[in-house]
Amino acid sequence: MVLLDRSKDIFEEASTLMPRGVNTAPRFFKPHPIYSQRAKGAHIWDVDGNDYIDHHLGHSAVILGHQFPKVIDAINRALEVGLSTGVESRLPLDLAKKMHQIIPCAENVSLATSGTEAVTLALHVSRACSKKKKIIKMEGHFHGRHDDMLVSCFAAGGSATKPIPHVDSAGVVAEERRRNVLVVPFNDTEALEKVVKAHKKEVAALIMEPVAFNNGCVLPKEGYLASVREITEDNDVILIFDEIISGFRVRPGGMGEYYNVKPDLATFGKPMANGYSISALVGRKDLFQVLAPGGSAYFGGTFNANQVSVAAAIACLDELSSGTVQEHLSKLTRRLVDGFSRIASKLHIRMTLPALGGQFAFYFTDREVTNFREAKRAGGGEDFFRLQHNLLERGFYFHRSPTYHNGISFSHTEEDIDHLLQALESSLKETMR
Numbered sequence: 250m251v252l253l254d255r256s257k258d259i260f261e262e263a264s265t266l267m268p269r270g271v272n273t274a275p276r277f278f279k280p281h282p283i284y285s286q287r288a289k290g291a292h293i294w295d296v297d298g299n300d301y302i303d304h305h306l307g308h309s310a311v312i313l314g315h316q317f318p319k320v321i322d323a324i325n326r327a328l329e330v331g332l333s334t335g336v337e338s339r340l341p342l343d344l345a346k347k348m349h350q351i352i353p354c355a356e357n358v359s360l361a362t363s364g365t366e367a368v369t370l371a372l373h374v375s376r377a378c379s380k381k382k383k384i385i386k387m388e389g390h391f392h393g394r395h396d397d398m399l400v401s402c403f404a405a406g407g408s409a410t411k412p413i414p415h416v417d418s419a420g421v422v423a424e425e426r427r428r429n430v431l432v433v434p435f436n437d438t439e440a441l442e443k444v445v446k447a448h449k450k451e452v453a454a455l456i457m458e459p460v461a462f463n464n465g466c467v468l469p470k471e472g473y474l475a476s477v478r479e480i481t482e483d484n485d486v487i488l489i490f491d492e493i494i495s496g497f498r499v500r501p502g503g504m505g506e507y508y509n510v511k512p513d514l515a516t517f518g519k520p521m522a523n524g525y526s527i528s529a530l531v532g533r534k535d536l537f538q539v540l541a542p543g544g545s546a547y548f549g550g551t552f553n554a555n556q557v558s559v560a561a562a563i564a565c566l567d568e569l570s571s572g573t574v575q576e577h578l579s580k581l582t583r584r585l586v587d588g589f590s591r592i593a594s595k596l597h598i599r600m601t602l603p604a605l606g607g608q609f610a611f612y613f614t615d616r617e618v619t620n621f622r623e624a625k626r627a628g629g630g631e632d633f634f635r636l637q638h639n640l641l642e643r644g645f646y647f648h649r650s651p652t653y654h655n656g657i658s659f660s661h662t663e664e665d666i667d668h669l670l671q672a673l674e675s676s677l678k679e680t681m682r
């Protein structure tokens with residue numbers, strides 16, 4: 250049995266100062282989370298000295314593996330010349346040029362520090378350019394902590410075909426969200442078309458994850474993203490792809506490149522700098538004109554384009570732009586999916602493991618999952634918690650949320666995947682007993 254005494258001690262002390270001992274709500278799990286000591290490659294060690302193969306990977310930010318040498322070297326060089334001078338340097342330009350080169354819709358680029366900030370910027374640009382107020386979002390898609398985006402991320406309102414906004418967080422002015430946010434089901438072209446047509450004079454933008462990794466791994470149906478593009482374009486609605494998780498994983502240019510659909514704006518973050526805090530809004534040059542200092546939509550941030558994160562991002566994107574990382578992720582993903590399906594039939598369990606670009610989820614159903622409500626039903630509840638616990642006991646760290654976006658990094662090996670498959674087989678035997 251894995252001993253977690255030191256984690257328990259830190260948790261108890263941390264809980265006296267920080268709510269439930271964590272700084273991001275989903276990091277908490279019962280009876281207490283693990284606390285990390287160090288991480289390298291595909292491994293993370295906790296303060297009790299337990300060694301885990303990491304499939305959480307910093308909330309899906311660590312795409313290359315922990316302490317990836319080229320990224321660490323770039324950071325060290327940036328540290329030597331001085332962090333956050335509050336004066337621009339050459340580095341952000343180099344990064345913007347790189348993004349412009351590899352992301353098809355990136356005519357312009359603005360750098361920020363978190364996904365929430367990039368999404369906030371995308372919404373401000375959309376509203377300022379269109380002079381319209383309403384935003385359409387997909388049920389279950391998560392876009393960070395902007396007040397308008399804490400709607401229908403974790404719970405559903407209304408019916409499956411006609412959802413209504415569910416305000417997910419206290420502290421958000423609910424009436425305003427109900428007025429200005431419209432919610433539609435993912436993968437339902439008809440429902441989207443109806444809502445867009447009914448509200449086109451008031452709708453500034455549609456924001457969505459092109460692949461719904463915040464519901465595990467829900468893929469767009471064939472042709473769906475192209476239809477979304479057509480409907481938004483025909484009705485003068487700005488299309489925002491939130492690629493904070495999905496970016497760079499399958500193609501250097503993101504899911505926009507992979508599915509050959511060009512959004513007007515797109516947000517990137519998490520894997521962009523292999524775990525260092527940076528994000529970007531990219532998109533149409535004409536829309537970017539509205540941003541300050543030239544335009545009237547405020548844009549600023551003390552830590553925007555800080556040297557360390559920018560240096561990490563350049564080194565990371567250098568690695569991600571050749572396609573080698575994506576090839577490795579896709580090879581390991583296939584190995585995992587094939588291995589899992591063999592295990593599921595051998596054990597006669599109704600489960601699937603949908604995956605793309607090194608991100609995967611466990612669904613406790615053998616049916617195809619096409620949207621948030623289906624994903625929620627397939628999450629497994631207690632079965633999933635038992636599975637996560639059994640895997641932790643065998644040395645594999647998974648986030649403790651059903652339908653979470655688990656990951657594989659460039660540092661994982663075929664042997665790591667084979668060990669995971671062995672652990673899954675024995676864990677599932679215990680879980681489903």
Ligand SMILES: Cc1ncc(COP(=O)(O)O)c(C=O)c1O
Pocket residue numbers: 308362363364365366368391392393394458463491492493494518519
């Ligand atoms: C798709 C998506 N957008 C935006 C965000 C918010 O990013 P951050 O946590 O960096 O603010 C997240 C975070 O998980 C996300 O998954």
